[in-house]
Structures are given as structure tokens and as C-alpha cells.
Amino acid sequence: MDNMVYFFDTTLRDGEQSPGATMNLQEKLRLAHQLEVLGVDIMEAGFPASSPGDFASVRTIAEQAGDIQVAGLARCVDGDIDRCWEAVKVARRPRIHTFLSTSPLHMKHKLRKEPEVVLQMIEAGVRRCASYTDNVEFSAEDASRSDRDFLCRVVETAIKAGATTINLPDTVGYAQPDEFAALIKYVIENTPNSDKAIFSVHCHNDLGLAVANTLAALRVGARQAEVTIGGIGERAGNAALEEVVMALRVRHDLYHLEHHIHTEQLYPSCRLLSMTIGQPIANNKAIVGANAFAHESGIHQDGMLKNRETYEIMTPQSVGRTESSLVIGKHSGRNAVRNKFESMGYKLDDEQLQLVFEAVKKLADCKKTLHDDDLMALVQEEVYRMPDRFRLRHVSVQSSDAGGVPPTAAVLMDIDGMERSGAGFGVGPVDAIFNVINDMLGREPELEQYAINAITSGTDALGEVTVRLGEGNFKAVGRGAHPDILVASARAYVNALNNLAKKEKEGERLHCQHG
The missing domain is CATH 3.20.20.70 (Aldolase class I)
Structure with a gap:
């Protein structure tokens, strides 16, 4: 056989x-x-x-x-x-x-x-x-x-x-x-x-x-x-x-x-x-979860220090779990960035490379160390997205624990090619951002899920936010990544609204075809 x-x-x-x-x-x-x-x-x-x-x-x-x-x-x-x-x-x-x-x-x-x-x-x-x-x-x-x-x-x-x-x-x-x-x-x-x-x-x-x-x-x-x-x-x-x-x-x-x-x-x-x-890998997921090669028990740690095989039946490297820090940063050139992404399996054309190159420079100003996961998130955020009706340009939030001063958000967006701005309040900073965006677009979707995940370790980790929205008969998921979790939240929300709009347009088109 x-x-x-x-x-x-x-x-x-x-x-x-x-x-x-x-x-x-x-x-x-x-x-x-x-x-x-x-x-x-x-x-x-x-x-x-x-x-x-x-x-x-x-x-x-x-x-x-x-x-x-x-x-x-x-x-x-x-x-x-x-x-x-x-x-x-x-x-x-x-x-x-x-x-x-x-x-x-x-x-x-x-x-x-x-x-x-x-x-x-x-x-x-x-x-x-x-x-x-x-x-x-x-x-x-x-x-x-x-x-x-x-x-x-x-x-x-x-x-x-x-x-x-x-x-x-x-x-x-x-x-x-x-x-x-x-x-x-x-x-x-x-x-x-x-x-x-x-x-x-x-x-x-x-x-x-x-x-x-x-x-x-x-x-x-x-x-x-x-x-x-x-x-x-x-x-x-x-x-x-x-x-x-x-x-x-x-x-x-x-x-x-x-x-x-x-x-x-x-x-x-x-x-x-x-x-x-936009669905995080569960920590206890076999083979690839964050805890798959983590050892907290003192007995297990002692065995690992003496011989890894006492409590590990495979190595992290055998499944690609290498915690390599990158030499890519704000001083890296275009060719170095291109070569790094090619080694990760990404084939970028000149326009895509320029988008990612600029994003790498911005991220390197915020983070001390860039990891492979950070770069993968940048590619998803900057390159692998369909053209959107709504694009977030800037978001600013003021929040305090002082009584009587509600969190305030100011948002600048491109809506169908036109620049628009708005400001408003919420019970929290994320709520304020979402309220302003809703007001600017004239929509009232139901927020069915909001999840935050740190892509890498450290206090400067790139934050990844997933939101799921429902409006009428349609549902959509949005994703956003950024070192500032509030910016990531705004990006995810706008991405979900774009996906919702696409589904509604597709639904209308199919209805016309069969109507």
C-alpha cells in the first residue's frame, strides 16, 4: 500500500x-x-x-x-x-x-x-x-x-x-x-x-x-x-x-x-x-496556540531545563514558531524591506511595496522591535484589502476619569471620495469613536462583537481589533491593526461598515437580477 x-x-x-x-x-x-x-x-x-x-x-x-x-x-x-x-x-x-x-x-x-x-x-x-x-x-x-x-x-x-x-x-x-x-x-x-x-x-x-x-x-x-x-x-x-x-x-x-x-x-x-x-488563535490551540510551548508548572519547568523532551514532543521551530526579531526598522531601505517580505512568502509589486515601506517606517517610530507578525499585519492592513467607500484618515480621542466630562472623539474620513469630519461623545472612548462614525455615515448598525488581541508581546505590541456588525438582513466582520488600540478600533469599525455596504450592494444586485 x-x-x-x-x-x-x-x-x-x-x-x-x-x-x-x-x-x-x-x-x-x-x-x-x-x-x-x-x-x-x-x-x-x-x-x-x-x-x-x-x-x-x-x-x-x-x-x-x-x-x-x-x-x-x-x-x-x-x-x-x-x-x-x-x-x-x-x-x-x-x-x-x-x-x-x-x-x-x-x-x-x-x-x-x-x-x-x-x-x-x-x-x-x-x-x-x-x-x-x-x-x-x-x-x-x-x-x-x-x-x-x-x-x-x-x-x-x-x-x-x-x-x-x-x-x-x-x-x-x-x-x-x-x-x-x-x-x-x-x-x-x-x-x-x-x-x-x-x-x-x-x-x-x-x-x-x-x-x-x-x-x-x-x-x-x-x-x-x-x-x-x-x-x-x-x-x-x-x-x-x-x-x-x-x-x-x-x-x-x-x-x-x-x-x-x-x-x-x-x-x-x-x-x-x-x-x-479576524479570529484570534486560541491560546490553548494545539500546535499553534500561544500556550502550545509554554510551561508554567514548576515540575514541568524543571524537566524542561534538564531536557526539553521531558515535556515537549516537538520543537517550536518545527512548526514555524520562531520568535525572531527583525532587523527591519525605520532605517531599513526598500530592498531590505522587499527581501524580508519575499522571505515571508509575499510577492509585492512596486506600488504595494511603497505602501508597506511607508507603513513600516511609521510603525518603527512607535515600536522598539518589529516582529514577523507585525509585518504580516501591515500587509493585511495596507495591501490585501478591496477599495473601500469609506476610509479613515485620522482619529483623535479625549478621555478622563473626571466626573461630568464624557469621552470625546473627533474623526476625519473620506466618504465616497469626499473629505468629511465629525465629533461627538460616548460612554467610553471606543463608544465615542463608533458614535461619531455612525453619525457621519447616517447608519445605526448593531455591534455584535468587539474583540482585542495583541499581535506580539510587550506594552508596545501592535493591537488587532475585530468587530462584527449587523444591520437589517446583513452581517459583516471588520479588522484593524495599529499600535494605538483606539485607532485600531476605528479602523476595524470602518472596515466592517465597508464590508456591510458591499454585502448590501451585492444583495441589491442579486435582487435586481432575480426580480
Whole structure:
């Protein structure tokens, strides 16, 4: 049996379905590039038939991808499949990933089809995919709750029709590791043509077992793992790429499996995603959390001082957790800044470099030491953003604990290309800033979330603020970073309002199309 595991990353598709994880095209392209740097074998770029925007983003990602396989998702119907192929065919190595439900529950209540009809749909759909490309993946949705013998018939039918990868997902995170491994083993051993396809698993984390189920399946013959960075995704998320990868590496003695992932890129990849979607990495997150290599217990500290292996089963460096301070600062030249960002995986054109170069100079005047995370935040803040209707230029806040003197904020903004200014009060400095911005824009969104995260350590750390706003039927997330947390808050709020405006405009456009 081949001992190579292929990693299929669906951060850009299933991961983006996680609440608050929506990304714009530039952010998707940056993350797609990082997936290549990470060594992912296949990336699922999106669901082209779901919307014109998703089609455009999948096609653009496919055009700019290198040797990585680019997959698009399609329901097992002609229209979806045709649309998917139009989006991915420009990639060097395109893949069509089609799916259909196979559990009794789904067939009866979701599809409202008899099992024999489902088999016919699978045969026709996969055959249509294979007419476009020989790189076809078929997924039996809700496989973990499907009848074993029917699942074998499904797999045999899909392979005969041209599928070269068969995915058996635990769609609702229902399976237990031993149970799931037994199912995968049974299907492989009882499907006559199983040797003609690679078996894959896509596990959800509803019971916290996505990684355990994925690893259990790999032990019995699955050779493709469908994962997301940080485990983001629908509901409780998916199997976390970094956890599966490091389990295979640390316990190579148990699994004897190889892969193409560059593990030192795991933390940078998770950090990039965190900054992109504005969701901090939990301190206790395995592999990449702030506490993953922290030791507070005296007994643990004593053991670490004597031999790191007493309480660490991997090194921080093995996953890219290096606390290197940069020689980049206010005296650095453009070439030094360019070379530093290129070493971090960023390819900046002259205009982007100038934006970042100026931002580095400003930040270096505020901070004693610049870290990699600071520079990554600058790129997200200055480069990887779509053009906005509203742009924050300056904010000034006066606040005191003296009674009878409410916090005051003054804000200068560009609104649809016109300079506007405003001032007002609030119960606190952040409230005052948000009130002024609302008054200037004539909006009253509901603030559903406000979160602050220090990107690096120290009192001069770059502050990262995330806000989630809701107004009418639309919700949007905004992010902002700055050494001054009040400025970061204002940036995040304006970013959320821009995203809210874009969603409203898109909603109006779709309404006009279907009206």
C-alpha cells in the first residue's frame, strides 16, 4: 500500500463557510499562495455554481496557481459540473469535485430519491465530470450514516464512471474513530474496483473527533485527508491541517506515512488566516496556540531545563514558531524591506511595496522591535484589502476619569471620495469613536462583537481589533491593526461598515437580477 498521504485543503471553500470567515478576492489569493508554500497537494478554491462572485474567485485562483491541484465543488448535476469546469479548467492541474448524498436520511428527506435513482445520478454526474478531466473526485455525502453495502455500490459506480478519488465524509461529525475506521476498511475491502482510486476522508468536528477520525481512516487505507487551516469550517469546523500533519510526524513510528507539507510553514499559515478573517488563535490551540510551548508548572519547568523532551514532543521551530526579531526598522531601505517580505512568502509589486515601506517606517517610530507578525499585519492592513467607500484618515480621542466630562472623539474620513469630519461623545472612548462614525455615515448598525488581541508581546505590541456588525438582513466582520488600540478600533469599525455596504450592494444586485 502506498504510504503517501495527500492533503486536500478546503479552507477557501468549507472554511469560508464558517461564520465571520468571509474573504475578499485579494485575501483568497494570498491564502491560496500560502497553501502552495505550505506544500498542500490539492486546494478546493470554492463552489463556482453558488454565485457569480465565487465563480470569479475560483477562476482567478486557478489562473494564478502553480503546480498545486485546484478543485472546484459541484453538486452531481449537469449545470454545477459545467460551471465548475469553466472555473477550474484554466489551472495547470484542475480537479472537479462532485458530490451526492448517500445516507437513508439524506436520500429520503433531502434528495427525495430512491437509492437506485441516486446510483443513476452518480453514474451520470461522474461520467460528465470525466468527459472534461481525468482528475475527478466523488464524495458520498453523509457517508458515515450510510448503509455499508449500498456505499460499496456507490463507490463501485463512481469509479466505473471515471472517479479517481473517492471521498467518504463524516459530514455531520457523528462517527467515532473505531467505527469510522471500520467503515473505511469495509468499503475498501468490499468494493471490487477500489484499487483504481485513492480513498479520502472529510471529517467534521461536531463531537470534537475530526482529527481522531481522520487519523483512524488513514491507518486503514485512506490516503487523502481533507482539512482546513486551524480547523475552521461549517458549525464546529473540520479536521485541522496542522494537527493531522504533526500527528503523522510526531508519531511516524505508529503511522509510517509520508506527506509533502512543510511543517515550518504551519504557524505562519495559521497566523495569516487568523489575521485575514479576524479570529484570534486560541491560546490553548494545539500546535499553534500561544500556550502550545509554554510551561508554567514548576515540575514541568524543571524537566524542561534538564531536557526539553521531558515535556515537549516537538520543537517550536518545527512548526514555524520562531520568535525572531527583525532587523527591519525605520532605517531599513526598500530592498531590505522587499527581501524580508519575499522571505515571508509575499510577492509585492512596486506600488504595494511603497505602501508597506511607508507603513513600516511609521510603525518603527512607535515600536522598539518589529516582529514577523507585525509585518504580516501591515500587509493585511495596507495591501490585501478591496477599495473601500469609506476610509479613515485620522482619529483623535479625549478621555478622563473626571466626573461630568464624557469621552470625546473627533474623526476625519473620506466618504465616497469626499473629505468629511465629525465629533461627538460616548460612554467610553471606543463608544465615542463608533458614535461619531455612525453619525457621519447616517447608519445605526448593531455591534455584535468587539474583540482585542495583541499581535506580539510587550506594552508596545501592535493591537488587532475585530468587530462584527449587523444591520437589517446583513452581517459583516471588520479588522484593524495599529499600535494605538483606539485607532485600531476605528479602523476595524470602518472596515466592517465597508464590508456591510458591499454585502448590501451585492444583495441589491442579486435582487435586481432575480426580480
